[in-house]
Each structure stands twice: as C-alpha cells, then as structure tokens.
Amino acid sequence: MKIFFTKDFHKRYKEVNVRMQNSVDERIRIFQRDPLDPQLNNHELKKNGKDIAV
Numbered sequence: 001m002k003i004f005f006t007k008d009f010h011k012r013y014k015e016v017n018v019r020m021q022n023s024v025d026e027r028i029r030i031f032q033r034d035p036l037d038p039q040l041n042n043h044e045l046k047k048n049g050k051d052i053a054v
Helices: 007-015 018-033
Strands: 044-047 050-053
Touching: none
Parallel strands: none
Antiparallel strands: 044 050
C-alpha cells in the first residue's frame, strides 16, 4: 500500500519530538499491515448526513 503525505504533514512531523515521531511511525506501520487494526481507533464520521469511514 502506498501512503502519500502532504507538505504540511512533513513540516509538522519535523517539529515534534522524537518520541512522537516514533509513535507516528509505529501507527503508520500498523496501518500498512491492517488499516482496520483496533489499535488505530478507527471510527465512522458523518458529513452532511453521509457516513465516512476513517
């Protein structure tokens, strides 16, 4: 699976401490293995009456 990051993500990623970067890296690895893994705390969002899975 390919994941694309925005320029804003890269900028903010560089600004946070190493501990947070490691946490983000681990979540990305989990997402790549299984996007529906319970550790990611996925939930449905509603936008204008439409359900959106996130």
